[in-house]
Amino acid sequence: MLKLHNLSKYYRTDEVETVALDNVNIEIESGEFVAIMGPSGCGKSTLLNIVGMLDSPSEGDYIFMGENVAGYPESKLSNIRKQNIGFIFQSFNLIDELTVEENIELALLYHNIPASERRERVAKVMDKVGIAHRAKHMPSQLSGGQQQRVAVARAVVGDQAMILADEPTGNLDSAHGQEVMEMLQSLNAEGTTIVMVTHSPAHADYARRTINLFDGHVVTEDLRAAV
Amino acid sequence: MIADPALLTMFDFQVLEGSLDNALSRPTNVILSRSLAQKYFGNTPAVGQTVFLTQGGDETFNVVAVVEDIPATSHLDFDLAVPMAPRYFVPTAPGRANGLENWGSLSFLTYIEFKQGVNVAAFAQQMPAFLDRHVPDTIREIVKIAPSELFRMQFIPLPDIHLESPASGTTRPSGDIESIYAFLGIAILIMAIAIINFINLSTAYASRRGKEVAVRKVVGAKKSDLMVQFLGEAGLMVVLALLLGLVLVEVTLPWYGTLTAKILQIDFANDPLLLMGLAGLAVVVGLGAGLYPAFVLSHFKPVVMLKSSSGSVEGNKGGLRWFLVVVQFAISIGLIAATAILYAQTRYAQTKELGFDKENVLVVMPNGDARFSQTSEQLMERLKRYPDVIDVTKSSAVPGGGGQANTTVRLSDAETSEPIPLRTVNVDFNFFETLKMPIVAGRSFSEEYSGDITVDFGENDRREQSNAIINVRAVRMLGFASAEDAIGKTILHSRNPVSALTIVGVVADAHFQSLRTEIDPDLYRIDRRNLIFPSLRVKAGRDTQVLAAIKNDWKELFPNAPLQTLYMDEGLDQLYAQDKLRGMMLGTFASLAVLVSCLGLLGLSSFTIEQRTKEIGLRKVMGASMPNIMRLLLWQFTKPVLIANVIAWPIVWYFMGEWLSGFAYRIDMDLLPFALAGVFALVIAWFTVGLHVLKTAKSSPINALRYE
Numbered sequence: 053m054l055k056l057h058n059l060s061k062y063y064r065t066d067e068v069e070t071v072a073l074d075n076v077n078i079e080i081e082s083g084e085f086v087a088i089m090g091p092s093g094c095g096k097s098t099l100l101n102i103v104g105m106l107d108s109p110s111e112g113d114y115i116f117m118g119e120n121v122a123g124y125p126e127s128k129l130s131n132i133r134k135q136n137i138g139f140i141f142q143s144f145n146l147i148d149e150l151t152v153e154e155n156i157e158l159a160l161l162y163h164n165i166p167a168s169e170r171r172e173r174v175a176k177v178m179d180k181v182g183i184a185h186r187a188k189h190m191p192s193q194l195s196g197g198q199q200q201r202v203a204v205a206r207a208v209v210g211d212q213a214m215i216l217a218d219e220p221t222g223n224l225d226s227a228h229g230q231e232v233m234e235m236l237q238s239l240n241a242e243g244t245t246i247v248m249v250t251h252s253p254a255h256a257d258y259a260r261r262t263i264n265l266f267d268g269h270v271v272t273e274d275l276r277a278a279v
Numbered sequence: 280m281i282a283d284p285a286l287l288t289m290f291d292f293q294v295l296e297g298s299l300d301n302a303l304s305r306p307t308n309v310i311l312s313r314s315l316a317q318k319y320f321g322n323t324p325a326v327g328q329t330v331f332l333t334q335g336g337d338e339t340f341n342v343v344a345v346v347e348d349i350p351a352t353s354h355l356d357f358d359l360a361v362p363m364a365p366r367y368f369v370p371t372a373p374g375r376a377n378g379l380e381n382w383g384s385l386s387f388l389t390y391i392e393f394k395q396g397v398n399v400a401a402f403a404q405q406m407p408a409f410l411d412r413h414v415p416d417t418i419r420e421i422v423k424i425a426p427s428e429l430f431r432m433q434f435i436p437l438p439d440i441h442l443e444s445p446a447s448g449t450t451r452p453s454g455d456i457e458s459i460y461a462f463l464g465i466a467i468l469i470m471a472i473a474i475i476n477f478i479n480l481s482t483a484y485a486s487r488r489g490k491e492v493a494v495r496k497v498v499g500a501k502k503s504d505l506m507v508q509f510l511g512e513a514g515l516m517v518v519l520a521l522l523l524g525l526v527l528v529e530v531t532l533p534w535y536g537t538l539t540a541k542i543l544q545i546d547f548a549n550d551p552l553l554l555m556g557l558a559g560l561a562v563v564v565g566l567g568a569g570l571y572p573a574f575v576l577s578h579f580k581p582v583v584m585l586k587s588s589s590g591s592v593e594g595n596k597g598g599l600r601w602f603l604v605v606v607q608f609a610i611s612i613g614l615i616a617a618t619a620i621l622y623a624q625t626r627y628a629q630t631k632e633l634g635f636d637k638e639n640v641l642v643v644m645p646n647g648d649a650r651f652s653q654t655s656e657q658l659m660e661r662l663k664r665y666p667d668v669i670d671v672t673k674s675s676a677v678p679g680g681g682g683q684a685n686t687t688v689r690l691s692d693a694e695t696s697e698p699i700p701l702r703t704v705n706v707d708f709n710f711f712e713t714l715k716m717p718i719v720a721g722r723s724f725s726e727e728y729s730g731d732i733t734v735d736f737g738e739n740d741r742r743e744q745s746n747a748i749i750n751v752r753a754v755r756m757l758g759f760a761s762a763e764d765a766i767g768k769t770i771l772h773s774r775n776p777v778s779a780l781t782i783v784g785v786v787a788d789a790h791f792q793s794l795r796t797e798i799d800p801d802l803y804r805i806d807r808r809n810l811i812f813p814s815l816r817v818k819a820g821r822d823t824q825v826l827a828a829i830k831n832d833w834k835e836l837f838p839n840a841p842l843q844t845l846y847m848d849e850g851l852d853q854l855y856a857q858d859k860l861r862g863m864m865l866g867t868f869a870s871l872a873v874l875v876s877c878l879g880l881l882g883l884s885s886f887t888i889e890q891r892t893k894e895i896g897l898r899k900v901m902g903a904s905m906p907n908i909m910r911l912l913l914w915q916f917t918k919p920v921l922i923a924n925v926i927a928w929p930i931v932w933y934f935m936g937e938w939l940s941g942f943a944y945r946i947d948m949d950l951l952p953f954a955l956a957g958v959f960a961l962v963i964a965w966f967t968v969g970l971h972v973l974k975t976a977k978s979s980p981i982n983a984l985r986y987e
Binding site: 127147158161162163 | 893894897898899900903904905980981
């Protein structure tokens, strides 16, 4: 699916150069469920941003589905991103002014899909994550778990091949957290590649492989038998 | 100024030299103003000196007093005052009454000082009967209606004379209360825009002060304490703005004075009413702008404020804010559209076919000398010989130059025949040729026909006989079937039925006056007794040479009088000077309104865009392109401008329709000025928010999403 080769990322201010990622080599196969762990500031989010094409590497190659996207301009990245990658955030990032339905539809809005088909697909995915009865509600009327389910629905409604989840359970209590993890697992079982950043070892256990980052380096990679 | 001696006792003048006692009782006395005395006699005493006046016959006058210059705020203004005497009001023709006795020429301001407690309205009601008693029978015979129906006396309290006097009569350019109300209204609208900005921005950015409010509340501040604090802040700003405004007024007043052709003075120190008004204004604006923000800010809940990481509150999504933006833009668009319509009408007036060619016509203005009419004959003879002069003529009236006279005619001497009012213009040969006025039927005046010249049968014989030319409008007024039909017909002067006029030609209608008024039915005759305006058509581009030549000849013929000339096109432009001025002021105000609205929009846009940062980041992650985002944000600012158009258009349509209806000849109002104003406002709004929008649309979404 994707391959990071000797990839580095620096942040430069006037005087200080911070190395966020240092010579990282990672390969992720199609259909994998990978957890990325590590202490705060180790480069997890930077890595996820680069993998999600929200940010570009300073050095090295990023081969995504056989294409080296490392030097691509934003417009090209945006195109690849919207075709292939869905996002789930720790704080859900739903738009307060839009209903549940409209929030999910947002992921299809910029894909040249006719409105009738968009509605169909949104309805289907709402059923799948069990939020259909809340379709007309505003995000502020939902619980955290429900909001994250909307976010998951939004991430998958476009049939993206890969989902990037940045601490998807960080703002949820354990019951709701588990619910979301099970949802991700079942998506993975249907073939979606999932890359998830998490602090929780318990939730990392849902993944088949855990990559541990420390100070911008990959420290260990643990392979686990499927749960 | 020609004045009655009573003027000196009725009003107070500050005497600097000499005495006002009986100053106007001797016909050769003259009173000078300080500046005129200074001009002629410098620092030496003026009293006892003599001055030479050409008006009313060259004569020497004795200076008997010098008075302080009349303040610019007074309607009465003179540099020189002489006693009233018949010689200043010479008859317009031999055998006619002089100006003091002529009921057809009423040009005096008469002041009446009432005893304390007199009911002026009741007094005014007696005036029609008074007129009927005192107007001589000769007038009654001529007009055949009661004098009270012909004349009307109007009383104006002196304090109102600036703003409510009829168009003429006062000695300084008078103000016009309608313009003042209109511009006061516009000033209030612009201030409303500014107040709206203040309310909008201070509530929008109130979130920035949320933490401060919370902390103050935690340490014990009550709502009322905070209200006072925020109102105080608004008040302070208003007071500073007021001071700055007063400085601006002082600085720009002279410029504004030249613009409006008025002398403007503001005496802050001695005008308690003005000071109170300004203080009141400060309070009203301060409360208007400060009350709502103070209320909103002081009602923040401390717990919410302290918990929220940015120290901001969500809550009201700004419905009121957008409503206010709509109001602002409605005002701006309205002012722009009004300016455009005003401009279009002024332009129409200047480019409309007037029925004559106003270009390259030079008019020599009469100098007030009684002998001008005769001496100017010699001038005419010389003018005809200039190689650069194409045609020369003389007339009693010229377009844009005044000299209007009216008469009534009848179709027969039968008692049943209705008198029909016509405007009379006395002309010389060559008049229609000089002004290039087309003859539509019959012929023009020509020296080949002896009957073309009005025959005067002498002092005591009231017979007059001549050929006349009328215009198309008069053809209709007189009831002729067509211009051709009128040729050869005879009409009678109603005041002098023995005087018969034979119509020999019909000339095209011409706008001698402003387009505000209908074209008059005109009666042209060659009557050389009253031709005070020599006018000449010069070759294009040779006017300066001709003017220089006239100056030389003038000096020889009128050694003591200054030469005054008028380009006919400029004289006609003068008719629209007020409208042009209004257009300019309205344009200035409209620009100001747009500027202030845009400042507000700029502040509000940076705020709302900041509020939508997260949403925009998310949309970008979902694949929205830069144009997608720009469209989204621009639409947010386009909507209020579009709604503003819907509100502004009908209002402007109504008011400008009213204004245009004051013109007998006017443009048809169409949607173009409205569309222009709308598009202009939209483009300006886009430019205003464009930078923010572009910056936001280009920014990377990570920043928007990373920090929660």
